[in-house]
Amino acid sequence: MTDLNKLSLAEARDALRNGDVTSVELTEACLKAIDAADVLNAFVHKTPEIALERAKAADERIKAGDAPAMCGLPIGIKDLFCTKGVPSQAASKILDGFKPEYESTVSQKLADAGAVMLGKLNMDEFAMGSSNETSVYGNAVNPWRRGNDDAQLTPGGSSGGSASAVAADLCLAATGTDTGGSIRQPAAFTGITGIKPTYGRCSRWGIVAFASSLDQAGPMTKNVRDAAIMLEAMCGHDPKDSTSAELAVPNFEAMLTGDIKGKKIGIPKEYRMDGMPAEIEKLWADGAEMLKAAGAEIVDISLPHTKYALPAYYVIAPAEASSNLARYDGVRYGRRATLAQGDGITEMYEKTRAEGFGHEVQRRVMVGTYVLSAGFYDAYYNRARKVRTLIKKDFEDVFSAGVDAILTPATPSTAFGLGEMTEADPVQMYLNDVFTVTVNLAGLPGISVPAGLDGQGLPLGLQLIGRPWEEGDLLNTAYALENAAGFVAKPGKWW
Template structure:
């Protein structure tokens, strides 16, 4: 058998059922790998005692013969998910010392299915970033390198710690969240599978909010089958979340037939952006050919309002963030600034927020407050909401015309060096989301699948976008693409 920590969820599940290993053995292997992988700065709050306790309970459950697929599987949990009694900081100084008295719905469901939590994972502060460089814990590091070049690369963001941990086999899978591409972009940068489900498929309750109409939790896994298995445990209606969809959760794994004959795959003209690297364009063309060879019909389509997606997103997301982050004031929990004699409550708010929030969070809060302010609300926020409606309508019309899924690049480049964009215009970083934000604005499911390497040996991914609440069909197309691409590369261990 392979090293226990390098197993997929499906392989580990089968080995556990056959008695070839135990959850305790899997957990110990992952904990050891996590400790040895400290240079990646992926795990920021390890929970070894809790993990072993959960693993022992999982082994007993498996021995009884009544255990779901996720039982005994060691996971990493993004620091955006509130976990009872465990630090949950959203990678921000302002939440220093915060240990929730409750469990997020997604993590509760995972634990009820027998999953094991190895610890909390690094991320961009409040999920605001595309490179994991805004974290109070410091940068997460991509386990991949450009050949013999030792330059540290970004694992992507905001779920950079999750992506790095899964890619480096520090855990079998991890949770992520996606507001504008924060699951799919880091998955593409690290050669793993990242699924952003339909908005409402997974509960947002107990997940620290960034932009409430865009945020969605999803699995980050070693392959598509694992994404299907993990999504089943994460998904479901939650009365605690008013945006949670009251819909049955199908058996996503059973839908992975690998047969996509007769399916119509759309190729949107608008995603052929100026300056697209030749390697990305070539990968996209190869993906198109792979799906056509598998029996799918390929159809060129138009999504005419795509060019307005980034500006609309960067009005709506900061506006919702400025509202959501107003609660962090130093009064009830987290960091509180030291006050000078004579300071009142207003000074406490100002100093606490100035000290507690990082530069990128402050930037987005100020942008959001501006676009919501009197005199600018209609000019910016309301106009962005109208554009969002048009973007969603483009997708609705494409799906109504018979398109089953849409194939696009996942990112405009491979992973770039940490610090490369530090002094650049923030908009340069925002452009990383050019292929992903439309999916969030329209509330659709999207998945990033690793399909090749660039000339430097770094992974590249393709994105598939599906119909609302048809993750099973989407994953089946992704499974077919994954098999055709045959991506099995792993980063060479240096950490």
């Protein structure tokens, strides 16, 4: 078999079970692809020794007939997940040299299932960003290009390295995290599938925290079936995470029938934004028609508090970030600034944090500290929390009225060029999350499915939002949409 790195998880799993290929061969194909793609800057800590060791163990396990679905499949791990003995920097200078003595619950679950870790993937610093331009490792690059233009495009953020690596076939799948759209937006920008599960479905233990009430891990894969396979391995109750749900994990793959007859799909009028590109408007309408043709009933719905979602998110997320990032002080681990004679502990904190945190992280910490300060707590933070409750109630009302899933665009544009949205106006960058942040504020599952190309040949994604804990049903609706859209385009290889 040639081009083993281009297989999907399901194809590779079946090939492994049939004895057509070994995990070592799959892993070597991916390692070779990774080494040839340094220009994409997707993998930032390569772990070939660990990968080959795990692949050999997986081959033994498959031979013995004791192999879960993920066994022997080579994947990438976002740099936000702590991995024992392997640099886990959250793409920040302040965690330079940090090698945890423990493994995050999600990466441990994947390892226990026999998955092969190829290395750590690029991301925005502390997951703060929508374009993977805030990383200490430099920009990750999208494998897609606009027509014949060779300008480098963003793979989206914060899980930009994960998206780029999966789209370029450097790994069969990757882990991502999503605080305001950081799985779904990069998935849409790179023509892959990304699901953010219900808050509490995947353990957050051992994942470097950004905003604890919003963060959730999920898989980034080549298609919906792969997302179902990988999500099952990542989920499950974890006593080490107090927000982890004690719920049985269904066999998500078995729920992919593609039958959505009688399902009610809501189209929220508030997502029709001024200035939305005509191609995205058309794709959204086409997506609704595809689901209708598959037997679903399309209904217009209202989510009246949507317009307040972005401002509420950009109060709550920085507030939680400023609290979470207070632990990075240069005392216990990570980088410590060089001190001048006579400097005390206050100077050490100040210099370490000034050197260690990038501009975007500093900006959000300052915003977060401001909205939590005595005079502004009620005016900003408490008000944002109340708005969040109203946004959650909007969704509850729609779901209690019988709607099974909600269809929206995933992003307000296709991938933009690196450097096109500069620091001059950070709000422009924040607007990229306009369709995704509501899902995190309400704690709901959301999935981005590639559904078409724009006029310049760049991928466009549609988002489906599901009922809480019903990822299986959501994946099945996404599966029906994927089958109808028939998206098979891949980026032309230039790297």
